[in-house]
Amino acid sequence: MAKVNPSTVSRVLNGDKRYSITESVCSRILELADRCSYAPQGAARSLACKQSFNIAVILDQLEHDMSSSAGALLLGSICREVTKQNYKLLLLPASGNDVDEEVLRCIRSSNADAYFIGGLMAGDRTLAELKKSKAPAVTFYGDDIIEKEIPDIHTVTLDVESGYRELFRVLQARKFRRAALFFLEEHKATRRYQAAKLASEYGIRLTDDISFYSPASDFKTRNRARLVALAQIDCLRAQELILCSTDLVALGVCDALEAAGIQPGIDVSVAGFDNLEVQATFRGLAEDTDVPFLATIDTHLAEAGTAIVHLLLKKIKENRKETEHISIKSSFIPRESIGFPKN
Incomplete structure (x- = not known):
């Protein structure tokens, strides 16, 4: 034909x-x-090409990663791109006391052509097994501070600084002079570091640094943030800006401000991070609105998922040993929750 x-x-x-x-x-x-x-016939294709056409995703907190907004967006993007490229996706949990042993078990049992390994899960035995199998592996860092370089594993990272820098330029132009940080404990060493560094660079004084712990559930995170913010409401009332570590934390802060008669975006500005709850307003996630309220930093997780798959496929075809690093730039999304400071 x-x-x-x-x-x-x-x-x-x-x-x-x-x-x-x-x-x-x-x-x-x-x-x-x-x-x-x-549609390609899987078995025949595998025999002809000497590939399984499987890409394995190995995560130590699979249930949490699938249920959280950020995890679902990243994994959904990976899944769509893998399917688009006529590969199959294997989701493999590596939970247990010996994470390296669990990852090793996943690799040996999966017969995959390539692996996406979450976080800092690759130990010495895993690296040795990957080298033996010659299968490429990629890991993703949701923040651009890499605590530990992993040899022979390619990386995709989120450039947090670029989005924060855009935000602080806007704050400087609007003559903001002070702000408070309102962060989840897990983000203190990464996003907080970048926010504090750039606040100093742009002449914005950080007057308070509030941090708290929340369970994994997105709903609980928002509610927990609201309760913590209510307990700190006198401190927050005096701020020009409250800079939050996630959108859901920011929405919880907005809930608390509104409950105390303080108008977010007018009396006190609020900024989030993620751009995941793009249709959310501080009055509720289910409110019918076409205009997102929350100013935030877009992490482009869907783009990161696509980049992960493309990098894996590239390395499958190249069969080269050189490690590669891709950085996904974040960007600031200005919205109504950031107004102007009151003199």
Whole structure:
């Protein structure tokens, strides 16, 4: 039908870039494949290419990562891109006292072509097994401070500083002079560090630093933030800006301010981080509105998920040892919750 050699059809459908095939031939083959509802036969494809066409995602807190807004967005993006590239996604939990042993077990049992390994889960035995299998692995850091370099594992990181820098430029232009930090404990060493550094650089004094612990549930995080903010309401009332570590923390702070008769965005400005609850207002997640209220920093997690898959596929095809690092820049989204300081 396509009037080309079967090997050419195979190369086009499998995305093999090692051979020069004209754009017109590629288009003709892909058009015919689409018209015939072509789908690759997994077993035959694996035998022919000597690949499993599986990409494994190994996480130590799989249930939490799937239920949290950030985790669901990142994993959803990875899943969509893996499927788009005609691969299968394996979700593997590595929970246990010996994380390295659990990751090792996942690698040995999965027969995957590549691995996404969450956080700092790769120990010496895991690295040795990956080197032996020659399967590429990528890890993701949600903040750009890498505590530990992992040899032979490629990394995708979030550049937190770029988004915060955009935020502080806006604050400086609007003549903000002081702010308070309102952070979850788990973000104190990363996002807090960047916020404090840039606040100093842009001449904004941090008057208070409030941190608290919350269970994993998104709903509990917002409610816990509200309760902590209510307990600190006199302190928060005196602020020009409250800079929060996540959107849900910021929404909880907005809930508390409103309950105390303080108007977020007018009396006190509030900023979040994530851009996950884009339709949320401080009056409730379910409110029917087309205009998001919360000023926030967009972490572009969907873009990060796509970058992770593309990097894995690139390394599968290249079969090269050099580690690669990709940084995803965050960006500031100005909205109504940041107004102007009251003189």
